[in-house]
Amino acid sequence: MENPTSLLRPADPRGVLTGIHFLDGDHACCEGALAAGARFAAGYPITPSTEVVERFAARIPKVGGTFIQMEDELAASIAIVGAAWGGAKAFTVTSGPGFSLMMEHIGYAAMTETPCVFVDVQRGGPSTGLPTLPAQGDMMQARWGSHGDYEIIALCPNSPQECFDLTIRAFNLAEQYRTPVMFMMDECVGHMTEKVVIPPAEEILVYPRRRTTAPPGAYLPYRPEEDLVPPMAHAGEGHRFHITGLTHDERGYPAMNPEAQDKLVRRLQAKIRNAVQELASYEEQDTEAAEVVVVSYGITSRVAQRAIDLARKKGLPVGKLRLITVWPFPDFKIRELASRIKAFVVPELNMGQIVREVERAAGGAAKVTGVPHAGGTVHRPEVILQAIEEAIR
Amino acid sequence: MIELEQAAEAVENPVEPFLRMDRIPHIWCPGCGIGTTVNCFARALLECGVDLNKVAVVSGIGCSGRVAGYVKLDSFHTTHGRAIPFATGLKLANPSLNVVVYSGDGDLSAIGGNHLIHAARRNIDLKVICVNNFIYAMTGGQSGPTTPASATTSTSPYGAFEPAFNLPHLVDAAGAVYVARWTAFHVRQLTRSMTEIFNKRGFCFIEVLSPCPTLFERRNKLGEGLDTMKYYKEKSKVRNGAPTGEVALGYRDEIIVGKFVDRERPDYLDLMRERLSLQLGNAYVEAPACVCD
Numbered sequence: 001m002e003n004p005t006s007l008l009r010p011a012d013p014r015g016v017l018t019g020i021h022f023l024d025g026d027h028a029c030c031e032g033a034l035a036a037g038a039r040f041a042a043g044y045p046i047t048p049s050t051e052v053v054e055r056f057a058a059r060i061p062k063v064g065g066t067f068i069q070m071e072d073e074l075a076a077s078i079a080i081v082g083a084a085w086g087g088a089k090a091f092t093v094t095s096g097p098g099f100s101l102m103m104e105h106i107g108y109a110a111m112t113e114t115p116c117v118f119v120d121v122q123r124g125g126p127s128t129g130l131p132t133l134p135a136q137g138d139m140m141q142a143r144w145g146s147h148g149d150y151e152i153i154a155l156c157p158n159s160p161q162e163c164f165d166l167t168i169r170a171f172n173l174a175e176q177y178r179t180p181v182m183f184m185m186d187e188c189v190g191h192m193t194e195k196v197v198i199p200p201a202e203e204i205l206v207y208p209r210r211r212t213t214a215p216p217g218a219y220l221p222y223r224p225e226e227d228l229v230p231p232m233a234h235a236g237e238g239h240r241f242h243i244t245g246l247t248h249d250e251r252g253y254p255a256m257n258p259e260a261q262d263k264l265v266r267r268l269q270a271k272i273r274n275a276v277q278e279l280a281s282y283e284e285q286d287t288e289a290a291e292v293v294v295v296s297y298g299i300t301s302r303v304a305q306r307a308i309d310l311a312r313k314k315g316l317p318v319g320k321l322r323l324i325t326v327w328p329f330p331d332f333k334i335r336e337l338a339s340r341i342k343a344f345v346v347p348e349l350n351m352g353q354i355v356r357e358v359e360r361a362a363g364g365a366a367k368v369t370g371v372p373h374a375g376g377t378v379h380r381p382e383v384i385l386q387a388i389e390e391a392i393r
Numbered sequence: 394m395i396e397l398e399q400a401a402e403a404v405e406n407p408v409e410p411f412l413r414m415d416r417i418p419h420i421w422c423p424g425c426g427i428g429t430t431v432n433c434f435a436r437a438l439l440e441c442g443v444d445l446n447k448v449a450v451v452s453g454i455g456c457s458g459r460v461a462g463y464v465k466l467d468s469f470h471t472t473h474g475r476a477i478p479f480a481t482g483l484k485l486a487n488p489s490l491n492v493v494v495y496s497g498d499g500d501l502s503a504i505g506g507n508h509l510i511h512a513a514r515r516n517i518d519l520k521v522i523c524v525n526n527f528i529y530a531m532t533g534g535q536s537g538p539t540t541p542a543s544a545t546t547s548t549s550p551y552g553a554f555e556p557a558f559n560l561p562h563l564v565d566a567a568g569a570v571y572v573a574r575w576t577a578f579h580v581r582q583l584t585r586s587m588t589e590i591f592n593k594r595g596f597c598f599i600e601v602l603s604p605c606p607t608l609f610e611r612r613n614k615l616g617e618g619l620d621t622m623k624y625y626k627e628k629s630k631v632r633n634g635a636p637t638g639e640v641a642l643g644y645r646d647e648i649i650v651g652k653f654v655d656r657e658r659p660d661y662l663d664l665m666r667e668r669l670s671l672q673l674g675n676a677y678v679e680a681p682a683c684v685c686d
Contacts, residue, residue: 014678039486039680040482040485040486042478042482061669061673061676061677061678062673062676062677062678063678064678064679064680064681065680066485066486066665066680068481068482068485070478070481070511071478071507071508071511072507074474074475074478074508075475075477075478075481075507075508075511076478078471078472078475078478078479078482079478079479079481079482079485080482081471081479081482082451082469082478082479082480082481082482082483082484082486083482083483083485083486084482084486085469085483085486086482086483086484086485086486086487086490087486087487088486088487090482090486104472104475105472105475108471108472216446234487235449235467235469235483235487235490236446236447236449236467236487236489236490237446238446239467240445240446240465240466240467240468241467241468242413242461242462242468242469242470243468243469243470244461244462244469244470245470245471245472246470253413253415253416253462254462254470
């Protein structure tokens with residue numbers, strides 16, 4: 001097998017809006033998708049995410065591709081799976097209530113190993129909650145929301161520039177690992193407008209679909225390569241393959257027995273878990289001499305930065321770990337830090353989700369303090385600062 | 394005996410090349426009509442001469458949802474009720490495909506009912522074959538939106554009382570360009586309808602009534618599958634072009650069958666291309682067939 005990352009190639013220039021722009025996160029996410037090669041999107045309107053597909057609907061007819069507004073999120077989330085098997089790079093965009101409806105097809109895409117991207121611009125919940133206001137309450141749902149055992153990849157941007165850059169990465173990872181990738185924005189990041197630099201197409205690397213080279217008749221849809229990822233075929237190429245959400249064997253045929261289940265579920269998990277180091281991306285700052293490290297992600301990381309700056313001005317030994325890849329969770333990084341610091345402080349716009357992961361990964365080696373917030377706005381930096389001061393004491 | 398076996402080997406059933414013979418025997422019960430419809434489908438593919446590499450079958454969940462697993466075509470067994478939106482994405486990503494949705498009445502009209510009417514409204518170029526056995530059979534014979542009033546099912550032990558959907562009327566009203574109903578008894582007519590929809594562009598819908606001797610007939614003391622075939626034979630009346638409002642089904646009543654709707658209407662892709670060309674002129678870039686590389 002060729003080294004999967006060596007397959008990266010320059011982006012199709014038709015989708016790349018090279019230049020310096022002033023964009024909000026939602027629009028930047030759309031441009032990232034186009035640059036990554038997304039040529040199909042299905043959506044259903046929901047605040048605060050709709051601007052992503054509004055822009056896609058305006059842009060895609062000039063690039064070459066299709067946008068369809070479906071009748072609900074169930075439809076949108078499986079239309080992208082169908083489109084992927086038809087040969088397109090595809091994505092859908094939603095927010096909390098719609099994300100709940102999409103869980104069915106996140107599971108189906110994980111089970112059928114369909115590369116696709118789900119963008120969730122998080123807002124306050126539960127239920128209809130706060131349609132126009134931010135939260136980070138869907139982080140565990142992104143990990144565990146669909147029934148059954150599976151691994152997922154989730155990325156978390158904290159700026160419009162990252163909405164562009166990381167959407168490309170989300171598509172690339174979806175293709176490399178043949179898995180749905182969750183792109184976990186929040187209302188603030190989605191609606192904040194900043195400078196976004198879109199480089200020339202030749203500087204943007206995209207991961208092409210991992211196509212089978214088997215001749216028709218010899219293709220086994222679920223025979224994995226060395227990295228446990230099987231190459232893919234598209235409908236209409238003469239392979240006459242079968243795909244099912246049932247537990248299946250390498251032929252893609254239903255296999256209703258515990259052995260097939262064990263083999264399949266273990267592989268689906270391992271193909272992502274084995275790559276946790278490669279998948280991990282984070283921003284680390286001043287952790288060498290730190291006694292306390294603030295772990296945050298998304299919009300909260302920008303508020304936390306203010307608190308960290310205030311603390312350092314006071315001479316407190318504080319470091320920062322901003323998670324960009326949230327799933328699979330970078331246990332190894334937390335473990336490493338836990339062995340040499342006193343405490344973690346974990347602010348997030350929910351009542352305590354990722355803080356539990358930090359606690360689990362730290363394994364008691366360092367104290368872990370959450371700074372929960374129900375959402376609707378961001379933390380006040382002083383609240384995080386106070387938590388830092390208490391943790392150092 | 395050896396001679397007989399050799400003779401049996403020599404004569405291949407003409408539909409065998411259309412089936413995944415390595416998955417036979419299938420799961421359907423003796424007397425079930427789904428296999429009969431698949432036989433008709435295979436014969437229709439043979440007759441209409443379509444390129445089999447360009448036919449994809451998409452199924453939902455349930456007994457009829459298993460069809461995708463037995464046809465030797467690109468085939469997708471999707472989630473419950475979502476075969477149509479999956480097929481919509483597949484078709485729009487690769488318009489050169491003939492996309493067939495093959496599923497049951499509960500899958501398509503209850504949990505998938507919203508998708509059914511919207512696909513008909515959009516006139517997405519899909520060929521929908523809906524096998525109607527009046528119940529949820531895979532899960533043990535529960536009532537559904539097609540269960541005729543007074544029929545006994547596992548969840549209507551004292552007889553169903555909800556009004557049932559008239560599926561041809563529903564999809565006709567929503568905008569389907571081809572609507573027909575046959576029963577598992579009408580194999581020739583069904584095969585012809587299935588052939589016709591391969592020459593039709595837009596949302597096509599064929600309802601096929603099918604016996605479920607294990608769960609519907611037995612619970613209602615209606616005999617074997619064969620008895621139901623006799624009922625279909627005696628009580629069916631062919632009325633091509635019948636207004637779909639007049640073809641509702643009742644419990645053990647007369648069954649109006651035939652081709653009810655066959656009309657022309659621009660499909661989703663026609664409308665999309667027309668509109669975008671009009672508005673964008675030369676700036677409009679039509680989607681290439683395969684865009685993943």
